[in-house]
Amino acid sequence: MALERLDDLYRDAILEHRRNPRNADKLEDFDTTGDAVNPFCGDEIHLQLKQDDKGRITAVGLQGEGCSINRASGSMMSEAAKGKTPTEIRALTDWVRKLMQGDPEAESQLSPEGDLRNLFGVREYPIRIKCALLPWSALDEALSKLSDG
Ligand code: ZN
Secondary structure, three states, X not given: XXXXXXXXXXXXXXXHHHHOOOOOOOOOOOOEEEEEEEOOOOEEEEEEEEEOOOOOEEEEEEEEEOOHHHHHHHHHHHHHHXXXXXXXXXXXXXXXXXXXXXXXXXXXXXXXXHHHHHHHHHHHOHHHHHHHHHHHHHHHHHHHOOOOO
16 A cells, blocks of 8 residues: 555654654563564564553563554554553553544544554555554553563
């Protein structure tokens, strides 16, 4: 799919995250990791999370390869996950999945997470929804490995 077909707003936000991915440094000190691969388009996500003693995620390391939407979604996710508890992150992940599936209720809650709303534009391109959700799968895996998760 040609990225230029996305609405300008979405495209700009996605390209900006693609160019300047947030939290891209690999964490040396972490509590859990998650990995996800989409062989269909060569996307990969490798994630590290660090928690504080209350379980809140204080640091995120995310290294990605692949298409712009995968990379941008990962960058947005890494920002959104920081400072949240696993329970809060699960609720957010659930919301993102519903949003990408076109759930009208999720859509009505659009914008609580700033940049994440820009992923909404990807919904128009079903083949790219998997790319956008891949980082969130890595996040699920990382949370599932935590003792309090
Ligand atoms: Zn992709």
